[in-house]
Amino acid sequence: DTEVTQTPKHLVMGMTNKKSLKCEQHMGHRAMYWYKQKAKKPPELMFVYSYEKLSINESVPSRFSPECPNSSLLNLHLHALQPEDSALYLCASSQARGDIQYFGAGTRLSVL
């Protein structure tokens, strides 16, 4: 089983809303990742968690706030987003940092 589950699949939010994206894996992976992907562009790394600790933050604006409550779950809290933040947000996990990453189906976010 190489499944990474993301919810919701689609999200529409206003610029003053607060929402959260969720990601779950039960493969025992100890590294989890958030990526942002715009149309016809490659995924761009946002955050990396390794053993439930934030190990990389790729200079992401503070309106994106990641959280790793336990080894199976990864959240991305959203607040005061801008229309240019509309994108596909992908979660991935790997056995350890640098190993093969398995991706979830993503959350398609639209900010109005």
Next chain:
Amino acid sequence: GQNIDQPTEMTATEGAIVQINCTYQTSGFNGLFWYQQHAGEAPTFLSYNVLDGLEEKGRFSSFLSRSKGYSYLLLKELQMKDSASYLCAVKRNTPLVFGKGTRLSVIA
């Protein structure tokens, strides 16, 4: 920059063979991944090369030359469902850096 280069688009005929190239800067290189991504879907893992040579997996093969900073993905017996973006991703001391991807269109 990370300087990972792939052709932007390619077109090939059903049943044919296509080779998608990827070149990268060699400093700090720790391995290279190929992912397939259908439009609107998540990337799925295809192959991983860390040593020079060819890795074969069914209709897909991937080749790596570390000294040349060069890899290719070879797709044989193309099927319509192979129409997708193919992403080359380089592993260095930090997690993966993706190339811009090659959009492959398979035509009848």
